[in-house]
Amino acid sequence: MLNIGEKLFKWIIKLLTFLSILLLAFIVIFIFNESFVFFKEVPIWKFIMGRSWNPLGPAENLSIFPIILGTIYVSIVGICISLPLGVGIAVILSTYTKDRVKSFIRGVIDVLAGIPSVVYGFIGLLVVVKFFEVRFSFAAGESVLAGGIVLSVMVLPFIVSTCAESMDKIYEEYSQASQALGVSKSYMIRNIILPASKRSIIASLVLALGRGMGETMATMMVIGNAPIMPKLFGKTQTIPSLIALEMGMAEVGSLHYHGLFAAGFVLMIMLLLVNVLIYFIKAKMDI
Amino acid sequence: MLERIKDYLFKAWLIMSALIVVLVVVFLFGYICINGIGSIDKEFLLSEPKGIPIGIEGGIFPAIIGSLLLMLIACVFSSILAISTAIYVVFYCKSERIKSFIHLIIQCMSGVPSIVLGLFGYALLVLYLGFGRSLLSGGITLGIFIFPFIQIRVEKTLKEVDKSIITSSYALGVSEVYTLFKIILPICRADIISAITLAGGFAMGAASPIILTAAVMFAPVPESLFSPVMALPFHLYILTGEGISLEKAYGTALVLMLLLLVINIISIILNIKRKESR
Numbered sequence: 384m385l386n387i388g389e390k391l392f393k394w395i396i397k398l399l400t401f402l403s404i405l406l407l408a409f410i411v412i413f414i415f416n417e418s419f420v421f422f423k424e425v426p427i428w429k430f431i432m433g434r435s436w437n438p439l440g441p442a443e444n445l446s447i448f449p450i451i452l453g454t455i456y457v458s459i460v461g462i463c464i465s466l467p468l469g470v471g472i473a474v475i476l477s478t479y480t481k482d483r484v485k486s487f488i489r490g491v492i493d494v495l496a497g498i499p500s501v502v503y504g505f506i507g508l509l510v511v512v513k514f515f516e517v518r519f520s521f522a523a524g525e526s527v528l529a530g531g532i533v534l535s536v537m538v539l540p541f542i543v544s545t546c547a548e549s550m551d552k553i554y555e556e557y558s559q560a561s562q563a564l565g566v567s568k569s570y571m572i573r574n575i576i577l578p579a580s581k582r583s584i585i586a587s588l589v590l591a592l593g594r595g596m597g598e599t600m601a602t603m604m605v606i607g608n609a610p611i612m613p614k615l616f617g618k619t620q621t622i623p624s625l626i627a628l629e630m631g632m633a634e635v636g637s638l639h640y641h642g643l644f645a646a647g648f649v650l651m652i653m654l655l656l657v658n659v660l661i662y663f664i665k666a667k668m669d670i
Numbered sequence: 671m672l673e674r675i676k677d678y679l680f681k682a683w684l685i686m687s688a689l690i691v692v693l694v695v696v697f698l699f700g701y702i703c704i705n706g707i708g709s710i711d712k713e714f715l716l717s718e719p720k721g722i723p724i725g726i727e728g729g730i731f732p733a734i735i736g737s738l739l740l741m742l743i744a745c746v747f748s749s750i751l752a753i754s755t756a757i758y759v760v761f762y763c764k765s766e767r768i769k770s771f772i773h774l775i776i777q778c779m780s781g782v783p784s785i786v787l788g789l790f791g792y793a794l795l796v797l798y799l800g801f802g803r804s805l806l807s808g809g810i811t812l813g814i815f816i817f818p819f820i821q822i823r824v825e826k827t828l829k830e831v832d833k834s835i836i837t838s839s840y841a842l843g844v845s846e847v848y849t850l851f852k853i854i855l856p857i858c859r860a861d862i863i864s865a866i867t868l869a870g871g872f873a874m875g876a877a878s879p880i881i882l883t884a885a886v887m888f889a890p891v892p893e894s895l896f897s898p899v900m901a902l903p904f905h906l907y908i909l910t911g912e913g914i915s916l917e918k919a920y921g922t923a924l925v926l927m928l929l930l931l932v933i934n935i936i937s938i939i940l941n942i943k944r945k946e947s948r
Contacts, residue, residue, distance in 0.1 A: 392847045393762060399754035403821075404772060406751075406814060407779050410790045417793050471687030479684070488688070491695050497868075497930055498698065499875025501903040502923050505910055506701060536694055569677050597783025599878035600907060623785040627881050630789070635797060647789045651782060658781030662774050 743809025808884020
């Protein structure tokens with residue numbers, strides 16, 4: 384009797400695991416299925432490389448090259464701002480601070496990670512965008528740069544936690560030896576710890592790229608949402624914001640509807656590739 | 671000499687980065703608190719949004735309840751799947767290859783952007799299964815959104831359980847299931863609950879999965895699983911995006927942040943308790 388219970392439990396666990404693994408396949412298949420209709424009308428390379436997005440025109444007018452560029456551009460600007468800050472904080476966390484200060488800084492970083500993206504977008508719109516408009520008298524402060532600034536704060540926690548984790552280990556490994564040799568702390572960090580944690584810095588960079596590219600609300604509220612070629616101080620559009628803005632208007636089953644799914648499909652494939660990359664970088668780091 | 675300059679520059683970089691980050695955090699909270707505190711009163715918290723366009727007067731009560739319900743459904747749905755997967759990986763799965771395959775899948779799932787999850791929920795739950803824009807569709811979509819987070823945390827706690835306890839339990843002839851429920855899960859309980867509450871916080875703050883699947887501009891407090899809901903993050907987006915009322919938007923943002931703060935504090939207290947009990 385007991386044995387049956389055991390087996391039943393094991394089967395339930397197996398079934399539920401199987402289901403959760405299937406979820407990803409489900410997501411991919413469903414998104415592909417909805418965009419397949421579109422790819423029959425417009426070949427995929429034309430969709431990716433074309434330069435106009437006009438849902439009212441014929442099928443050839445739906446293409447997302449500027450939007451893909453915008454998606455990548457905004458995240459890269461964000462990472463460029465965030466990386467020096469994040470690595471700096473990680474160094475402080477793993478070398479210069481002890482228990483109490485350390486847990487305080489960690490707490491601050493955790494708080495940053497917990498703030499919802501829509502709140503970031505809200506503050507970005509009211510502070511960053513307005514700052515550009517008032518100080519530099521731009522016609523519209525909504526720009527790639529504003530999106531980058533907002534994203535930089537959002538991806539900071541990921542960069543800090545990924546870097547600090549491996550820096551902790553490296554510091555423990557070398558600190559005694561370098562102290563015994565009388566090397567100053569900052570020399571040791573510059574010449575041993577930073578070079579040794581190069582791989583985790585790259586990992587954090589890729590992770591941040593993935594986060595930034597997938598971010599919807601925060602970027603959507605500050606970049607202006609115009610599907611044109613991105614410039615640092617000009618409006619742009621990202622794939623997530625395109626979907627979030629236009630999905631509500633698109634008639635179910637229309638070409639516009641399937642086109643948005645196709646855009647989602649392209650975004651998903653890009654991010655799956657990024658995450659496979661992260662997985663392999665991480666797997667190499669552990670060994 | 672050169673070494674000295676390098677040393678100064680290096681230290682200046684570290685201090686600057688710490689300073690900037692702390693300032694940003696203080697600014698974020700200060701900004702929301704100072705601007706939001708004025709618009710919060712009893713009426714704002716406990717009444718429905720009113721006025722034309724809707725939301726310009728009145729309160730956000732249905733949005734608060736809607737957000738809490740969405741979080742609850744997401745947590746239930748996601749923790750069932752996540753905890754089972756974690757148990758399977760740690761206790762039942764014997765093959766390293768399957769384990770690393772599952773880890774790869776979960777890494778990929780954590781990378782699927784939230785808006786694509788929203789699209790998926792829209793296509794499958796809202797249209798194909800005919801749930802409509804509802805509490806249920808939104809809750810399940812949010813559940814998928816937080817699944818990887820809970821799974822990774824729970825798996826980590828399960829792995830940290832002392833192996834000798836488990837082997838001694840097996841050696842005494844205690845069955846696997848009994849060991850799991852009476853020994854391992856009680857040890858990990860605080861940790862697991864803390865992971866779920868944290869994830870619940872993420873679910874509550876996420877707007878993009880529910881834009882397409884659950885949230886509407888105005889709905890009363892939902893009566894069933896299939897009625898559409900209001901949610902705080904979406905309400906905030908509508909209030910600012912459509913330029914309806916900045917004052918109410920500040921208030922909504924503050925309420926959202928305070929709710930998340932409470933959830934985080936619960937999770938932190940659980941964590942401290944766990945450390946004391948060990």
